[in-house]
Amino acid sequence: MKVTVDFEECLKDSPRFRAALEEVEGDVTELELKLDKLVKLCIAMIDTGKAFCTANKQFMNGIRDLAQYSCKDALVETSLTKFSDTLQEMINYHNILFDQTQRSIKAQLQTFVKEDIRKFKDAKKQFEKVSEEKENALVKNAQVQRNKQHEVEEATNILTATRKCFRHIALDYVLQINVLQSKRRAEILKSMLSFMYAHLAFFHQGYDLFSELEPYMKDLGAQLDQLAVDAAKEKRDMEQKHSTIQQKDYSSDDTKLEYNVDAANGIVMEGYLFKRASNAFKTWNRRWFSIQNNQLVYQKKFKDNPTVVVEDLRLCTVKHCEDIERRFCFEVVSPTKSCMLQADSEKLRQAWIKAVQTSIATAYREKGDESEKQEKKSSPSTGSLESGSETKEKLLKGESALQRVQCIPGNAACCDCGLADPRWASINLGITLCIECSGIHRSLGVHFSKVRSLTLDSWEPELLKLMCELGNDVINRIYEAKLEKVGVKKPQPGSQRQEKEAYIRAKYVERKFVERQPVSVSLLESGTKVLPQSQEEKRHSGPEKSLLAGEQGAASLKEGDRQESSVFCDSKQSSPGLQLYRAAFEKNLPDMAEALAHGAEVNWVNVEENKATPLIQAVRGGSLVTCEFLLQNGANVNIRDMKGRGPLHHATVLGHTGQVCLFLKRGANQHATDEDGKDPLSIAVEAANADIVTLLRLARMNEEMRESEGLYGQPGDEIYQDIFRDFSQMASNNPEKLNRFQQSDSQKS
The missing domain is CATH 1.10.220.150 (Arf GTPase activating protein)
Known part of the structure; x- marks a missing residue:
C-alpha cells in the first residue's frame, strides 16, 4: 500500500497530518516485517538449493565412476559420460541461478531495509523528539503569567525557535516518507524482475542443453531397442546350446583337453593336474598347468603369477611312471629337478605326454629364430631414453x-x-x-x-x-x-x-557470422580419397615404409603440387567433415577451425577410407599439435577404423613417439587389438621402437598400480608423470630427439 503525506498538512500539524503519519508508520513497520520474512525465506531457499546441487554433484560423480568402470563397454561409457557432462552443466546453471537470486532478492531487498527503512526510522525518532519539545514549549508559553514580562519574552523566544526546528524536521520527515513510499515499488519490482529473468535464463539454458542431447538420446533409445532384440536372440541361442550340451555325456573330462602348438595366445595346452610336493610328506595338490613360451608352468589361482616348473623344455624329458601307487602318473625331468604329475585319466596322461614331447621338438626349431629377433631388439641402434645430458624442463x-x-x-x-x-x-x-x-x-x-x-x-x-x-x-x-x-x-x-x-x-x-561454404555434390559423389589406398596397404609391411610414404605425401603438398593432386583439391568446397578430415592430414589448423565452425563433426568417419577419422588422419600427417587441437575439441581418442586400429595403433605403427605420449595422457586404450589381434605394445615390440615400448609399458604399469591401490581417476606416481613430461617436452620442443628410431631404421636400410 502506498500512502503519501501532504507537505501543507505537515506545516499545519493538523490531526489529519498526525493520522496520516500514524498510518504510514504502521505501513512501514508491516513492510519491514514482510521484507525481512522474504529475505529469510530466500536465504533458506538458496541454502536448500546449494545442498541440492551438492547432492546432485555427488550423484553425477557416481555416474562418472560407473562410466569409468564400464570402460570396456564403449556404448555404456560414452552414454554415461555424455549424461554426466550434461548433469554437470545443469549443476552449473543451478549455481548461477542461486547466485542471481542472492543478488536480486537477498542483497537488493536487504539493502533497501537496512538503508532506506533505517533512514525512515532515524527521521521518525528526530520528529518524535522535536514534537515533544514543541509540545513542552507550547505548554510553558501558555503557563507564563502576564505580569512577568521577562518570562513571557523567554517563553515566546523558545516557542518560536522550537516551531522553526519542528517545521524543518517535520518537512524532512515527510520528504523521507514520500521518497520511501515512491522507492519501495521500484525496489520490490526490480528485485523480483531480476529474479524472474534469472529463472528465464536458467530454463532457456536447460532447454538448449537438452535439445542438443535429444538426438543422441533418441539414437540411444533405438540402439537399446535393437539390443533388446539381440539379447532375446542370444538368450534363445544359449538355451538351445544349453539343451544340446545337457544331452551329451560329460562324465569324463577326456574330451575337453586338446593341444595346439600354433595357438595364437602362445598356450599349447592347459588343464588341471595333481602335482606331488617336494617336501617330506609328498603331498599331492591340484593345480592349473599350462605349456607356454617353451615352459611348463602352473597356477593355484588365476591372479597368481605362474610358477615355472621347467624353464626351458629343450632341457627336459617326459616319461610314464608305473612304479607308484597312484594311477595315470607321469614325470617331467630336467637337469636340476624332476616333477611328478598325475592326470585324471589315461587318455589325459597320454595327451599331456604327447603335448610336452611336441613342445620340446618345437622349442628346438623356434629358439634359433627367437635368438635372432632378440639380438635385433637389443641392438644399440634402437636407442632408449637419454639421461644425464638432458635436464628436466618445467611446464x-x-x-x-x-x-x-x-x-x-x-x-x-x-x-x-x-x-x-x-x-x-x-x-x-x-x-x-x-x-x-x-x-x-x-x-x-x-x-x-x-x-x-x-x-x-x-x-x-x-x-x-x-x-x-x-x-x-x-x-x-x-x-x-x-x-x-x-x-x-x-x-x-x-x-x-x-x-x-x-x-x-x-x-x-549460433555461429551467425560464419560464412557458409557451398557443398560440392560432385566431390562428395566422386569418392575422392584423402589417403591413397596403396599407402594404407603399405602400412602392413612395416612402420618405416608407411612413415616414409606419409613424409613423401606431406612433402608433395609443401612443394605446391596441390593442383596436380586429386587428394586435396578444392577441400573447402567439400562437406565440413571432409574438409576437417583433409586439413588434419595437411596440418592446417586454420582450415580445421573453419571446418568445425561450419559444423563439422569432430569424429567424422570417412567410409571411403576404412572408416578413418580426422584424428587418425592427423596421426598420419605427423603433427602433434593437430592431434591436440582435435582432442581439445572433443575428438574420441579410442574410435577405431575398419581394421580395428585407433589413433594409438597408427601412431605406434608410424613411430610417432610424441603422439603416442599424447594419446596415453588423454586416456587411449592400449589394450585394444586390431583385426590381426595386435595391441600397440606388441606392434612397438615387433618394430623394436624402444621409446614407444617404454611409454606403453610405463602406462600399463601405472594403470595396474592405480587399479591395485584403488587410485581411480588419479594421474599416477611422480616418476611416471616426470617421464611423460620429459617426452612431452621433447616432442614439442626437440622433436629431432625422438627421431632416433626412424634414423636408425634408415641407416639399416
Whole structure:
C-alpha cells in the first residue's frame, strides 16, 4: 500500500497530518516485517538449493565412476559420460541461478531495509523528539503569567525557535516518507524482475542443453531397442546350446583337453593336474598347468603369477611312471629337478605326454629364430631414453606463457571485446580473452569453449604450441566473416555484460557470422580419397615404409603440387567433415577451425577410407599439435577404423613417439587389438621402437598400480608423470630427439 503525506498538512500539524503519519508508520513497520520474512525465506531457499546441487554433484560423480568402470563397454561409457557432462552443466546453471537470486532478492531487498527503512526510522525518532519539545514549549508559553514580562519574552523566544526546528524536521520527515513510499515499488519490482529473468535464463539454458542431447538420446533409445532384440536372440541361442550340451555325456573330462602348438595366445595346452610336493610328506595338490613360451608352468589361482616348473623344455624329458601307487602318473625331468604329475585319466596322461614331447621338438626349431629377433631388439641402434645430458624442463607457466601467446597477431587484445592485455584463453578455440569475456565463455559449456588462465594455470608444451598456431586474427576471420553483412556491431570493452554475452553466444554457439561454404555434390559423389589406398596397404609391411610414404605425401603438398593432386583439391568446397578430415592430414589448423565452425563433426568417419577419422588422419600427417587441437575439441581418442586400429595403433605403427605420449595422457586404450589381434605394445615390440615400448609399458604399469591401490581417476606416481613430461617436452620442443628410431631404421636400410 502506498500512502503519501501532504507537505501543507505537515506545516499545519493538523490531526489529519498526525493520522496520516500514524498510518504510514504502521505501513512501514508491516513492510519491514514482510521484507525481512522474504529475505529469510530466500536465504533458506538458496541454502536448500546449494545442498541440492551438492547432492546432485555427488550423484553425477557416481555416474562418472560407473562410466569409468564400464570402460570396456564403449556404448555404456560414452552414454554415461555424455549424461554426466550434461548433469554437470545443469549443476552449473543451478549455481548461477542461486547466485542471481542472492543478488536480486537477498542483497537488493536487504539493502533497501537496512538503508532506506533505517533512514525512515532515524527521521521518525528526530520528529518524535522535536514534537515533544514543541509540545513542552507550547505548554510553558501558555503557563507564563502576564505580569512577568521577562518570562513571557523567554517563553515566546523558545516557542518560536522550537516551531522553526519542528517545521524543518517535520518537512524532512515527510520528504523521507514520500521518497520511501515512491522507492519501495521500484525496489520490490526490480528485485523480483531480476529474479524472474534469472529463472528465464536458467530454463532457456536447460532447454538448449537438452535439445542438443535429444538426438543422441533418441539414437540411444533405438540402439537399446535393437539390443533388446539381440539379447532375446542370444538368450534363445544359449538355451538351445544349453539343451544340446545337457544331452551329451560329460562324465569324463577326456574330451575337453586338446593341444595346439600354433595357438595364437602362445598356450599349447592347459588343464588341471595333481602335482606331488617336494617336501617330506609328498603331498599331492591340484593345480592349473599350462605349456607356454617353451615352459611348463602352473597356477593355484588365476591372479597368481605362474610358477615355472621347467624353464626351458629343450632341457627336459617326459616319461610314464608305473612304479607308484597312484594311477595315470607321469614325470617331467630336467637337469636340476624332476616333477611328478598325475592326470585324471589315461587318455589325459597320454595327451599331456604327447603335448610336452611336441613342445620340446618345437622349442628346438623356434629358439634359433627367437635368438635372432632378440639380438635385433637389443641392438644399440634402437636407442632408449637419454639421461644425464638432458635436464628436466618445467611446464611453461605464468608470464612466459602469457608473453608467447600475446605475441601472436591479434592476441594482444581480447578476441571478443578488444580489451587490451587479456590474461585468459580458450584453449579449444585458440584465442585470448579478457576476464569478463572468459566468464561468459565458461558459461557456454566446455563443449563450446574451454577457458584457462595464461598466468595462473600450468601449460603443457603441446597446448602452448596449439595456441601459437591459431590466434585471434585467424579465428575472427572465420567466426566474424559475415559481421559487416548482417549489420551487427562488435562489443567494446565498456559495453554492458548482457550485450557481450548475446554477441558471444551468437558468434560461437549460433555461429551467425560464419560464412557458409557451398557443398560440392560432385566431390562428395566422386569418392575422392584423402589417403591413397596403396599407402594404407603399405602400412602392413612395416612402420618405416608407411612413415616414409606419409613424409613423401606431406612433402608433395609443401612443394605446391596441390593442383596436380586429386587428394586435396578444392577441400573447402567439400562437406565440413571432409574438409576437417583433409586439413588434419595437411596440418592446417586454420582450415580445421573453419571446418568445425561450419559444423563439422569432430569424429567424422570417412567410409571411403576404412572408416578413418580426422584424428587418425592427423596421426598420419605427423603433427602433434593437430592431434591436440582435435582432442581439445572433443575428438574420441579410442574410435577405431575398419581394421580395428585407433589413433594409438597408427601412431605406434608410424613411430610417432610424441603422439603416442599424447594419446596415453588423454586416456587411449592400449589394450585394444586390431583385426590381426595386435595391441600397440606388441606392434612397438615387433618394430623394436624402444621409446614407444617404454611409454606403453610405463602406462600399463601405472594403470595396474592405480587399479591395485584403488587410485581411480588419479594421474599416477611422480616418476611416471616426470617421464611423460620429459617426452612431452621433447616432442614439442626437440622433436629431432625422438627421431632416433626412424634414423636408425634408415641407416639399416
